[in-house]
Amino acid sequence: MTTSVPSLYLLIAFAPLVSAILAGFLGTPFLLGRAVLGRRASHIVTIAGVALSTIASVFVLIDTIGGATFNGNLYTWSLVGDIRFEIGFLIDNLSAMMMVVVTSVSLMVHIYTIGYMADDPGYQRFFSYISLFTFSMLMLVMSNNMLQLFFGWEAVGLVSYLLIGFWYKRPTAVFANMKAFVVNRVGDFGFVLGIGLLFAYTGSLEYATVFGRAGELSTQVLPGTDWALLTVACVALFVGAMGKSAQVPLHAWLPDSMEGPTPISALIHAATMVTAGIFMVARFSPLFEYSNTALSLMMVVGAIGALFLGILGIIQNDIKRVIAYSTLSQLGYMTVALGASAYSVAVFHLMTHAFFKALLFLGAGSVIIGMHHDQDIRNMGGLRRYMPITWITFLLGTLALVGTPFFSGYYSKEHIIEAAGAANVWGASFGYYATLIGVFVTSLYSFRVYFLVFHGKERFDTSGQGHGGHAGGDHHHGGTPHESPWVVTLPLALLAIPSVIIGAIVIQPMLFGDFFRGVITAFPSHPAMADIAATFHGWLAYGLHAFITLPFWLVVAGFVISWYTCLANPAAGDAIRRRSGGLMTVLENKYYADWVYENVFARGARALGTGLWRGGDRALIDGLLVNGSARLVGWFASVSRHLQSGYIYHYAFAMIVGILVLVTLFVLIK
Numbered sequence: 008m009t010t011s012v013p014s015l016y017l018l019i020a021f022a023p024l025v026s027a028i029l030a031g032f033l034g035t036p037f038l039l040g041r042a043v044l045g046r047r048a049s050h051i052v053t054i055a056g057v058a059l060s061t062i063a064s065v066f067v068l069i070d071t072i073g074g075a076t077f078n079g080n081l082y083t084w085s086l087v088g089d090i091r092f093e094i095g096f097l098i099d100n101l102s103a104m105m106m107v108v109v110t111s112v113s114l115m116v117h118i119y120t121i122g123y124m125a126d127d128p129g130y131q132r133f134f135s136y137i138s139l140f141t142f143s144m145l146m147l148v149m150s151n152n153m154l155q156l157f158f159g160w161e162a163v164g165l166v167s168y169l170l171i172g173f174w175y176k177r178p179t180a181v182f183a184n185m186k187a188f189v190v191n192r193v194g195d196f197g198f199v200l201g202i203g204l205l206f207a208y209t210g211s212l213e214y215a216t217v218f219g220r221a222g223e224l225s226t227q228v229l230p231g232t233d234w235a236l237l238t239v240a241c242v243a244l245f246v247g248a249m250g251k252s253a254q255v256p257l258h259a260w261l262p263d264s265m266e267g268p269t270p271i272s273a274l275i276h277a278a279t280m281v282t283a284g285i286f287m288v289a290r291f292s293p294l295f296e297y298s299n300t301a302l303s304l305m306m307v308v309g310a311i312g313a314l315f316l317g318i319l320g321i322i323q324n325d326i327k328r329v330i331a332y333s334t335l336s337q338l339g340y341m342t343v344a345l346g347a348s349a350y351s352v353a354v355f356h357l358m359t360h361a362f363f364k365a366l367l368f369l370g371a372g373s374v375i376i377g378m379h380h381d382q383d384i385r386n387m388g389g390l391r392r393y394m395p396i397t398w399i400t401f402l403l404g405t406l407a408l409v410g411t412p413f414f415s416g417y418y419s420k421e422h423i424i425e426a427a428g429a430a431n432v433w434g435a436s437f438g439y440y441a442t443l444i445g446v447f448v449t450s451l452y453s454f455r456v457y458f459l460v461f462h463g464k465e466r467f468d469t470s471g472q473g474h475g476g477h478a479g480g481d482h483h484h485g486g487t488p489h490e491s492p493w494v495v496t497l498p499l500a501l502l503a504i505p506s507v508i509i510g511a512i513v514i515q516p517m518l519f520g521d522f523f524r525g526v527i528t529a530f531p532s533h534p535a536m537a538d539i540a541a542t543f544h545g546w547l548a549y550g551l552h553a554f555i556t557l558p559f560w561l562v563v564a565g566f567v568i569s570w571y572t573c574l575a576n577p578a579a580g581d582a583i584r585r586r587s588g589g590l591m592t593v594l595e596n597k598y599y600a601d602w603v604y605e606n607v608f609a610r611g612a613r614a615l616g617t618g619l620w621r622g623g624d625r626a627l628i629d630g631l632l633v634n635g636s637a638r639l640v641g642w643f644a645s646v647s648r649h650l651q652s653g654y655i656y657h658y659a660f661a662m663i664v665g666i667l668v669l670v671t672l673f674v675l676i677k
Contacts (some may be wrong), residue, residue, distance in 0.1 A: 013081055016096045019063045019106060020145045023113075026056030027138035034131030042131065049131040053138040054117045060145070061110040068103040072522075078151055078215065090210065097151030097214060101354065101526045105148040105286060108361050109279050113141040115498035116274040119369050122495040123270055123376065133173060137274060140166040144279050148286060153202045153212040156287070160198065160251065163280050164191050170271040171264045180266040187260040194250015194257050201243030205294075208236060218293040225297040241294055241301035248284025252338050255311045259600050261335060265327040269372030272327055273365040276334060282357045285341045289350040293528040302346050302533070303433040309342025310427075310434065310441035315598070317445050320452035322584075322594050325382050326371045329456050333408065334364060336445060343438045344423045347430035348533035351523045355514070356419035363407035363416055363506035369499055370401035373491040374460060378467060384456060389465035393488040398461050400499040405457050407506040409450045409562050412553035415510030418546065420446070421558060422518065422539055429538035446558045450565025458573040511546040519543055 032038040034049035044052065080095035096102075116137060124133055143166055147159025172184030202212075208224060209217050227236040248254070253261040264276050275281070288295060288305070295301055317336030323329040337360050344353035375382055377394050391398040407416040424446070427438040467488060490496065516522040519540050529536055543549055553559045572580030584591055596602060 013077070013079065013096065015063055015067065016077070016098060016149065017081075019060045019067065019110070020096075020142060020149060022056040022059045022063075023053075023138045023145070024142040026053040027135045027142060029053075030131050030138065031135030034135065044131065046130045049134050050117070050121055053134040054114070056138060057110060057114045057117050057141055060141070061107070061114045064103070064106040064110045067098060068100075068107050071098060071100050071103040080151070084154070092154050092212065093152065094155055095151040096149045098149065099526050100522050101286075101290065102148050104354070104358065106145060108358055109141065109144045109148065112279065112361055112365050112502075113137065113144075113274060115365065115369070115502055116270045119273075119372070119495055119498040120268075120270045122492045123372055124268060127268075129173065133170075133268065133270075136166055136170050136173070137271065140170065140271075140275060140280075144283070147283055151214055153205065153214070153217070157198070157202060160247070160283065160287075161195070163275075163283060164188070164195070164251070167191075167264070167271075167275050167280055170275060171267040173267050173271070177266065179263075183260075183263040183266040187264050190257050190260040191250045194247045196246075197243045198247025198250075201240045201247065204236065204240040204243065214290070218291075221293045221297060224294075235298065235300075237294055238298040238300045241291070241298045242304060244291060244294075245288065245301055245305060248288055248342075249308065250284075251287075252281050252284030252342070253312075253335055254284070254308050254338065254342060255316070256600065258312065258316060258335055259597070259604060262328055262331045262597075265325070265331050269327065269368060269375060272331070273368035273372070276331065279361065281334065281338060282341070282361065285338070285345065285353055285357050288345045289354050289527055292348075292350045295345075296348060296528050296530045296533065299432055302348060304346070305342050306346030306427070306430065306432055306438045307434040309339045309344075309346055310438040312336065312339025313343060313445045314339070314441040314448065317448040317452070319594060319597055321448065321455065322591070323452075324385055326374060326384050326387075326456060326460065327368070327382060329384070329452055330364070330367050330371055333367075333449065333452065336449060337364065337408075340420060340423050340442055340445070343427050343442055346432060346438065347423075347426040347435065347535040348432075348529045349423070349426035349430075349535045349539070350527045350529060351518055351536065352419065352422045352426050352539075354523070354527075355510075355517050356416075356423060358513075358517075359407070359415040359419045359506075359510050362502055362509060363404045363414075366400060366404035366499060366502040366506050367408065369495070369502065370397055370404060373397040373495050373499065374401070376491045376495065377488040379486050379488075381467070384459045386467055387460045388463045388467070389461070390488055391461040394461075394490045396490060396496040396499065400496075400503045401461070402457065403503045404506055405453050409453050409565070410446060410558060411562065412559065413511060413546075413550040415506055415508065417550065417553065418510035418514045421549075421553070421556075424558060425539045425542065426535040429535040431533050431535070443558065443561070447561040447565050450562045451569055454566050454569035455573055458569055463574045463577075511550070514543075514546055514549075 029052050030044065030049040034042055034044040034046075034052075036042055077096060077098040080093040082094040083091055084094055085092040117134070120133065120137065124130055127133065140163060143159055143162035145159075147156060147163060150156045150159060168184045168188045171187055172180050174180045205217050205224075206212055208227065209220050211217060221237070224237050224240075225235070228234060229236050229239050250257045261276055261281065265272055313336050316332055316339060320329050320332035320336065323332060337356070341353045341356050341360075344350070344356065373394065374387070374390065374397060377390065377397065378387060381387075403414075407414040410417045410420040420442075424439065424442045427435055427442055429435075430438065513522075518536075531537070572583070587594075593599070
């Protein structure tokens, strides 16, 4: 069944854009030289716009569950010969689910921002940015063609750049947003190549046309090589996903992006933007299924991120950076599921992760507010009795993240591990053990943060001389911790609900029902989904079964070790760090990935640029072509001016000599 209500889809996509324009142009001096909309009016306008999108998205999701779909073009952007570049929407269960996730999390972040950014001078500008981001992400997930997909892809990257560097007077923020921008451009280069290849061989940018010719494309090779065309295209597309979804080795930008305000950490770098790559691969599953090479690459890359990037979270002391490395690890889990052809499992974890990771980031922001903007977990402790709402919601988010039975994260993570074990691609065994060990690592760093922040000895400074910096400036002050205002705690409570129950509610239709049928493709030759379906007998039985499985006891082991080293015997944790020696040095330097980027690629690029400037620009272009031609003309002029003496007998003599030369040449030729 199809439905045609493009007006509702336009409302969903463009309500945040209109509110962003109003808050950006009228809430700041940018357009009129003064702010027409005040702080209160700006947040009301933007929250209203996102709320409208959220409500409409819920109605659309209900409509699509009932069988309604929409795939149509709304506007012709350009016409080149017989090729039409159009803007349109594809509304099915996948895009409708993503629309609800994006708008609902964005709505919580908008409300939360009222409290978190209350004292920031860029208040209206921030609301404009996050509303603009929501529009960009919606255009990405609602697109029905690769042109619009690329527009949304680049738009979220641009707004991310603006938000990471929101406090542009801080050098670390400027460095972080430039790093994110450059690294994402590396991935986008591959993304453009993949889109270009598909367009060149199909003559269309429409999903339906490209996917419909997948079988034909699978038989073709790249001219001049023996490489399968679809393999090259899919690998190029995945390179784009590696940049956007922070996969190894294009991952280093995400931890540094924590320099931005906490609300955008939840919105962009946990819940929505970084999952754009996961969504894209799932949408392009009809193509990826034809390339075992691309699937194997995703399996290995995802497994490396799931395990080794998660390990880095164990040694972090900034509360936001711990959660950032957790995001890197969970994105690795999703990528492993994609490599196993368990696309629905990857999208399922994308959804559950969006809620509990947004909850954890916003909970961390609440802790930062209560700690007077100190982010170092070593300066915290015992906050449970000062911040009870933040404590309980943060605990619920932590339990969901580690995969506690019956919590949302359990159902999605457990099925990723099973899918990796059942996958029929190269690297599946590595993916299985990496995700399995990653369960222990996740539990270890998650409960370490929880215990150091909310339990144990109170280590914070109440003298008024704290250690942290103010979120928006350089104010350093301590004081007794306090619970955050209701505009901060309300989103925490609302996000805690799906973090606990959403997994049990939707697992049956999303993984084993008809929810993604006809939307996501998985061939019988990739039997991961069929194998995990054989072991599923309902959410209750699956949750009860967890208590006799290895992943559950790995969670318990991480909990016990964290409790022992953080609360029972903190000296043991310090001793382990001291005895780790070289390993600790490697971890503290983040496997030297940043060092390689800065000293190999960045310095190499600067050296190449300097060489091209000196050898090419200065020596060849300026020195030889421009200045050289000028000197040559000058030399000819200096020689020829001696022939222009002004005496007639000199000219007569030159004429006679010329005649003699011509006569001689004529005689010789004859």
